[in-house]
Amino acid sequence: MIPGMSYADLVWKRGTHKDLSDLLKKVDNIDKMVRIAESVRKAEPVFFEFNMDSPLNLVFVVPTANHEGNHSKRFRNSINNVPVIFAESSGPGFNYSHSCNRAIQKALNYGFNWIVISNDDVIFNQNVEDMVNIVQSSKPDSVYTPVNGKDGRAYYHGEKFSVFRSNPLLLLLEIYNLKFSNKGASIDPSTLGFYLRLLPRMFRTEKFQISVNEGIYIWRKFGKEVVSNLVNFADFGIFPSSVLKQYEFDEVYFNGKEDYDLVIRLHKHGIDVKTIDFDVSSIGSGTFSNVNPSITKEALNNLYFGAKMESFLE
Secondary structure, three states: OOOOOHHHHHOOOOHHHHHHHHHHHHHHOHHHHHHHHHHHHOOOOEEEOOOOOOOOOOOEEEOOOOOOHHHHHHHHHHHHHOEEEEEEEOOOOOHHHHHHHHHHHHHHOOOEEEEEEEEOOOOEEOOOHHHHHHHOOOOOOOOEEEEEOOOOOOOEEEEEEEEOOOHHHHHHHHHHHHHHHHEEEEEEEHHHHHHHHHHHHHHHHHHHHEEEOOHHHHHHOOOEEEEEEEEEOOEEEEEEHHHHHOOOOOOOOOOHHHHHHHHHHHOOOOOOOEEEOEEEEEEEOOHHHHOOOOOHHHHEEEEEHHHHHHHOOO
């Protein structure tokens, strides 16, 4: 670990380039990293339940930083009388997977047949009862997520993704896409130079990379695809309760890649995410928009994701 920084500090605070460089030098044992992650005390969510006496056999589970905030209030107004459980948690110990798992267990105890895991920042562009009717007439052998009903485009949820084995060229593409592809943004030569110098070390730790939607077709020209064209539920997943009784979010991840991980594990056991014709869009980040991105957190999540992918491919 980086001297003077706890694990929670490392993954929560904005990491510097030096932090990332030091991390990639020192974190070379995935089992040790997992033990550290599992030892971190995670913030326990507080639950707020609404409309639980509804006759509907579907419930929303919504992790949020503030169940009385603007996002959550708009969400409640949008779903009318559909049951919802808000899992409120924030601060350095916030772990998305942990909050979801605890709220899912609470929902399962009520006996609902369907559980919708949603961020608080989604916007329903049509009546939520339409979605309820579609879900309740669907077979409970798949996970579902909406795409826009007007033009079929994905709004974060519903995106297609593939996993590729890393190579230096794909790492360069990822660096460009993540750091320098914003319209009108200029490339900081010192930042670019840092990532170029870091490439050999990144190649040793970031064994697999994810590409989404149109980017998949470009990456296929330069890399080896090991998982192809899966659909991610991301911020809006509609799950049969029977699936969530067997599978949960992996709490080793710290607020990143846990959705991709769950989709891949479900796919391995014959359960895929399918899209439904329902119009939901996303603001992005919602009440967690004040969370600083951390390149060190991303590196830890990438290390763990790579180790699990190696196991998946065996």
